[in-house]
Amino acid sequence: MSVRVRFAPSPTGFMHVGNARTALFNYLFARHHGGDFVLRIEDTDTERHSEEAVKVIYEALRWMGLDWDEGPDKGGPYGPYRQSERLDIYREFIEKLKEKGLVYECYCTQQELDQMRKEQLERGEPPRYTGKCRHLTEEEKARLRAEGRKPVLRFKVPEDRVIRFKDLVKGEIEINSRQLGGDFVIVRSNGMPVYNFVVVVDDALMKITHVIRGEDHISNTPKQILLYEALGFETPQFAHLPMILGPDRSKLSKRHGSTSVKEFREKGYLPEAFTNFLALLGWYPKDGKEILSLEELIERFDIKDVNSAPAVFDTTKLNWMNQVYIRSYPIDKLTELVIPYLEKAGFDLSAFDRKWLERVVEVSREYFTVLSDAPHYMEVFLKDDFEVEEDAKGFISENPDRLRVIELFYGKLKAFEGELTEEAFKKLVKEVGKELGVKGKNLFMPIRIGLTGKMSGVELPVLAELLGKERVLRRLENSLSKLRG
RNA sequence: GUCCCCGUCGUCUAGCCAGGCCUAGGACACCGGCCUUUCACGCCGGCGACGCGGGUUCGAAUCCCGCCGGGGACGCCA
Numbered sequence: 001m002s003v004r005v006r007f008a009p010s011p012t013g014f015m016h017v018g019n020a021r022t023a024l025f026n027y028l029f030a031r032h033h034g035g036d037f038v039l040r041i042e043d044t045d046t047e048r049h050s051e052e053a054v055k056v057i058y059e060a061l062r063w064m065g066l067d068w069d070e071g072p073d074k075g076g077p078y079g080p081y082r083q084s085e086r087l088d089i090y091r092e093f094i095e096k097l098k099e100k101g102l103v104y105e106c107y108c109t110q111q112e113l114d115q116m117r118k119e120q121l122e123r124g125e126p127p128r129y130t131g132k133c134r135h136l137t138e139e140e141k142a143r144l145r146a147e148g149r150k151p152v153l154r155f156k157v158p159e160d161r162v163i164r165f166k167d168l169v170k171g172e173i174e175i176n177s178r179q180l181g182g183d184f185v186i187v188r189s190n191g192m193p194v195y196n197f198v199v200v201v202d203d204a205l206m207k208i209t210h211v212i213r214g215e216d217h218i219s220n221t222p223k224q225i226l227l228y229e230a231l232g233f234e235t236p237q238f239a240h241l242p243m244i245l246g247p248d249r250s251k252l253s254k255r256h257g258s259t260s261v262k263e264f265r266e267k268g269y270l271p272e273a274f275t276n277f278l279a280l281l282g283w284y285p286k287d288g289k290e291i292l293s294l295e296e297l298i299e300r301f302d303i304k305d306v307n308s309a310p311a312v313f314d315t316t317k318l319n320w321m322n323q324v325y326i327r328s329y330p331i332d333k334l335t336e337l338v339i340p341y342l343e344k345a346g347f348d349l350s351a352f353d354r355k356w357l358e359r360v361v362e363v364s365r366e367y368f369t370v371l372s373d374a375p376h377y378m379e380v381f382l383k384d385d386f387e388v389e390e391d392a393k394g395f396i397s398e399n400p401d402r403l404r405v406i407e408l409f410y411g412k413l414k415a416f417e418g419e420l421t422e423e424a425f426k427k428l429v430k431e432v433g434k435e436l437g438v439k440g441k442n443l444f445m446p447i448r449i450g451l452t453g454k455m456s457g458v459e460l461p462v463l464a465e466l467l468g469k470e471r472v473l474r475r476l477e478n479s480l481s482k483l484r485g
Numbered sequence: 486g487u488c489c490c491c492g493u494c495g496u497c498u499a500g501c502c503a504g505g506c507c508u509a510g511g512a513c514a515c516c517g518g519c520c521u522u523u524c525a526c527g528c529c530g531g532c533g534a535c536g537c538g539g540g541u542u543c544g545a546a547u548c549c550c551g552c553c554g555g556g557g558a559c560g561c562c563a
Contacts, residue, residue: 010563045562110561117560126487127559152561170490171502179488181559188561195563218489219558242491249555277497280512284498290512307498310556314496317513327526366526440522448523456524 003035004209007061007068008199010042011053015060015261017313018214018244018252021278025241026212027066028279028301038206039071041082042199044192054082060261064275065294070206078206083198090193093201093231094153094186102230103186105151106133107144129154129182153187155197155227163222168210168239169306175222184223200224204233212239212303215310216251239303242282243310252313259313268341268371270329273322281311291324319369326365335361338374345375347382356466363462380452381466384474388453388482396449396483401438403483405446408432410476413469420469422461429460449483450476 007023009015030037039061041054058073070076080086097103106129108116117127134156136144141151161177186197203211218240228235246256258264264274276292284307285292285300292300326334335358342349349357360381367377380386388396396402409432413420416428433443448460451472457463464472 008563012563042563106561113560121486124486128487150561173489175489179559181488185561190561192561194561199563214557215490216557217563220563240490243556245556247496251557280497282497286499288499288511290497309491311498312496314513316495317497320513323526367524442522444522454523458524459521460523 001209003030003033004038004207005030005035005212006038006040006203006206006208008040008042008202008213009057010045011050011057013050013053013056015057016252017259017261017264017278020060020064020261021244021281022212022214022241023061023066024064024275024278025283025301025303025306027068028297029210029212029239029303030069031298032301035209036069037066038076038078038208039068039074039081040202040206041072041084042195043082043084044195044198056262060265063261063265063271065271066275083202086198086202087193089205090198090201094193094197097155097186097230100230103153103155104134104183105136105141106154106183106185107136107141107149107151108133109149126179127181129184131183134183150189152185152189154183155186155223155230157183157223157226163225165221165225165235165238167218168212168237168303169242170215170218170240170308173218173221177222177226180223180226186227196220196223197227200227200231200233203236204228204231208236210237210239210303212241215240215243239306241306242308244281245310245312247312247314249310249312256313258315266372268337268368268373269318269322270325270337270371273318273325276325277318277321280317281313282307291321323369326368326371329365331358331362334365337371338378341372341374342378342382345379347375347379349382352382359466363458363466367458377458380454380457380463384471385478386453386475388449388479389455392449392453392455393483395445395455399442401436402442402446404436405432405438405443406450406476406480406483408436409447409450410473410480413473413476416469420464420467420472422465425461425464450479453479453482 005026007026009019009023027037029035039057041057054072061068068074070078070081072081075081094103113129116130120127133151133154144151157180158177162174163177164172164174167173184196185194187193221238221240225235244252246252248256252259258267261274265271272293275294276297279292279297279301280290283301283305286302286305287300289296289300335354338361339349339357360378361374364374364377364381368374396406409428412428412431416424418424429443429447432447433439444460445455448457449455451460451463451467452475467475
């Protein structure tokens with residue numbers, strides 16, 4: 001039987017990195033085995049969900065390069081792929097459970113349940129539903145209905161049964177049915193079925209062979225296994241991925257800073273780096289190669305190599321990886337990605353030639369960690385009327401020779417005929433040094449300051465050639481006036 | 486509270502299932518040096534971990550037990 005996995009997020013309006021990793025691992029598993037990757041939207045909690053939120057999921061997945069074979073937008077043989085559109089299907093299976101006598105109506109109110117839980121906790125007992133409504137007579141039900149109460153449907157959990165399953169990541173797990181918290185709700189009082197039920201129906205009907213999801217679902221698994229059995233479905237294989245933790249070792253959440261895929265995208269992480277980094281959170285390739293393309297990840301991915309210990313989400317390594325990817329990215333693509341950041345920073349790029357801009361990106365990218373660093377490092381190429389920084393001013397005023405270097409260089413350049421290539425620039429600087437008897441830092445730094453107003457930056461000859469004679473002259477005039485004044 | 490899961494450098498991890506090859510390997514970060522007439526890159530080097538205690542064994546990071554620590558789940562959320 002061929003492998004079928006699914007990613008089943010609920011559209012909350014943002015895609016958490018934990019979800020992103022779950023999606024990735026499902027995708028890698030499917031592609032590695034030549035199977036199908038299904039996208040299903042879990043929106044039974046209707047009030048919370050919107051179309052916009054579904055779009056967020058699509059965008060995150062597409063950005064990461066994870067393409068799905070079946071889904072709400074694509075269709076497929078086991079649709080619909082949105083739970084809110086599958087209500088008739090669920091109804092059918094709920095009827096089945098009713099016929100088998102495996103469910104019953106419960107009329108307890110929210111307040112009653114809360115009260116019960118509170119008392120149990122106070123007594124030091126684990127909170128659980130006691131089965132109070134399990135044996136209501138028809139008359140009692142009628143009376144409760146007359147009070148205006150609307151029942152939920154609860155599933156009868158067997159008294160004392162050990163439920164076992166083999167988790168592909170964690171190994172054998174067993175739990176006694178007594179620990180499940182009592183008979184659980186499968187249909188809300190408003191008629192809407194609940195996660196633990198629909199997930200089973202959907203996974204079974206969609207022929208999902210492997211359920212790969214976060215570790216926080218481990219405790220749901222026994223309940224779901226009970227439902228698979230009650231409905232006469234074959235249980236799939238389970239693989240529970242270790243949690244992703246914040247720096248304080250608690251479950252990663254918004255208070256830990258950036259946790260949504262969108263934020264990483266906006267900061268200027270490349271999807272390749274982000275995906276690569278996520279893959280290494282809880283998984284490690286046998287050959288130890290860490291920089292891996294999606295194809296290479298697919299090739300190497302094995303669910304058996306997934307670590308069972310949780311991983312702390314620390315973006316330090318992601319930063320490094322992003323640099324690695326930035327440096328090897330196709331320059332035209334990188335330029336395309338960088339442009340929005342430059343425009344957002346207020347640079348008018350219309351005056352610049354595309355090829356020239358690519359050259360600038362090429363020499364600047366060595367300095368970027370994230371794409372949003374681009375304006376900072378590229379400014380030196382884009383803006384001629386800069387300020388001279390304080391430390392640079394200080395450096396010049398320390399020694400009168402230093403200002404003279406700029407002045408002489410300016411004069412020589414003005415008189416210079418021809419194109420200002422790297423070679424020509426070096427030659428001119430050398431002449432200045434010779435005539436003034438200045439070398440090293442005392443020679444180069446004033447020229448750097450004259451050209452950029454700063455004490456550090458890209459290599460000067462490269463900068464000079466890219467700017468061209470006219471712009472260099474203008475810059476020297478600019479900084480000279482500021483240094484003298 | 487109860488149950489479940491987990492515990493190797495600061496972080497991601499290799500090794501653990503099939504005990505000796507582990508004086509515990511790699512990567513990131515950090516520190517130092519080299520390179521560079523700046524910064525960064527790059528190169529070289531350094532720092533740095535088997536949670537604790539018992540067993541089993543000639544030998545344990547690896548197997549067993551206990552403890553401690555961390556996390557998760559206990560919803561008419563998913």
